[in-house]
Amino acid sequence: DAKTTQPNSMESNEEEPVHLPCNHSTISGTDYIHWYRQLPSQGPEYVIHGLTSNVNNRMASLAIAEDRKSSTLILHRATLRDAAVYYCILRNDYKLSFGAGTTVTVRA
Amino acid sequence: EAGVAQSPRYKIIEKRQSVAFWCNPISGHATLYWYQQILGQGPKLLIQFQNNGVVDDSQLPKDRFSAERLKGVDSTLKIQPAKLEDSAVYLCASTPQGNTEAFFGQGTRLTVV
Numbered sequence: 001d002a003k004t005t006q007p008n009s010m011e012s013n014e015e016e017p018v019h020l021p022c023n024h025s026t027i028s029g030t031d032y033i034h035w036y037r038q039l040p041s042q043g044p045e046y047v048i049h050g051l052t053s054n055v056n057n058r059m060a061s062l063a064i065a066e067d068r069k070s071s072t073l074i075l076h077r078a079t080l081r082d083a084a085v086y087y088c089i090l091r092n093d094y095k096l097s098f099g100a101g102t103t104v105t106v107r108a
Numbered sequence: 109e110a111g112v113a114q115s116p117r118y119k120i121i122e123k124r125q126s127v128a129f130w131c132n133p134i135s136g137h138a139t140l141y142w143y144q145q146i147l148g149q150g151p152k153l154l155i156q157f158q159n160n161g162v163v164d165d166s167q168l169p170k171d172r173f174s175a176e177r178l179k180g181v182d183s184t185l186k187i188q189p190a191k192l193e194d195s196a197v198y199l200c201a202s203t204p205q206g207n208t209e210a211f212f213g214q215g216t217r218l219t220v221v
Contacts, residue, residue: 032207043112043199043212044151087150091207094139094158098150 004088009103018075020102022088025069032091033064035073037084038101044087047073078106110134114200114213122221126188129216133181133202139163141210142175142185143199151199157183187218195220 005023012018024033034049048055048062050071055062061074075082087101113132121127133140138159143151154173156164159180168175172191177183187194197215 034207034209036210043201043215044210045212046209049207049209085150094156094163094203094207096141096156096201096203096210097153098143100150 004090004099006086006088006099006102008100009105011105011107012075012078013107014079015077018078018082018104018106020073020075020086020088020104021070022072023070024088024090027068027090028092030092033062033068033071034089034091034096035060035062036087036089036098037082038087039081039084044098047086049091078104080106080108082106112200112202112211112213114198114216116216117214118217118219120219120221121190123192124189126186127190127218128184128186129198129200129218131183131185131200131213133183133200134204134211137202137204137211138180139203139205140177140183141199141201141203142183143201144194145197145199145215147196154185190218190220192220194218 035047036044038044048060050062063072083106085101085103087098115130140157142154145151154168155175157177160177175185197217199215201210201212203210
């Protein structure tokens with residue numbers, strides 16, 4: 001399986017944007033880039049996904065590099081409810097394998 | 109739309125006992141996953157079903173773990189006998205066809221003492 005690399009942790013202030021990087025240098029042409037987050041004591045929750053173009057939804061934006069070897073999840077205005085572990089995953093052939101993720105802390 | 113249902117939410121057993129977890133995926137979802145999540149780690153895939161067939165069980169400890177998916181709908185995961193290191197949250201997820209979003213249940217927290 002293609003691997004992803006994320007920082008262990010990031011901190012942000014409330015109401016400020018958060019940019020979460022993910023490196024996936026071995027991505028294949030058919031891998032989709034998915035992001036999930038996991039709040040304390042809950043199952044993971046889907047955030048966003050994309051293939052080549054940047055994507056926006058009500059939760060976040062996904063910026064994908066032109067060579068697709070990296071991507072960035074953008075939370076436009078962090079709130080205390082966004083404190084969670086964020087996972088960047090390459091998805092293909094229905095596979096869904098998680099790494100360690102990035103723990104996001106939001107300061108009030 | 110109803111989400112992925114898992115039961116029980118919590119279970120405490122002694123080592124060497126057996127335990128079973130149940131998952132009811134979202135109606136119509138063809139793919140079902142079972143994950144083990146040890147405290148402080150990301151979820152680890154144990155087994156993946158496509159309808160009622162196994163697609164990937166390479167990380168399932170088959171000497172003690174077993175799973176089945178009846179008629180391509182509900183699924184059960186069993187551990188027999190349990191070890192202390194099996195203490196974890198067991199997550200079930202399902203997806204429709206394609207590489208779309210996965211929906212997770214709340215998980216079952218297992219404590220082996």
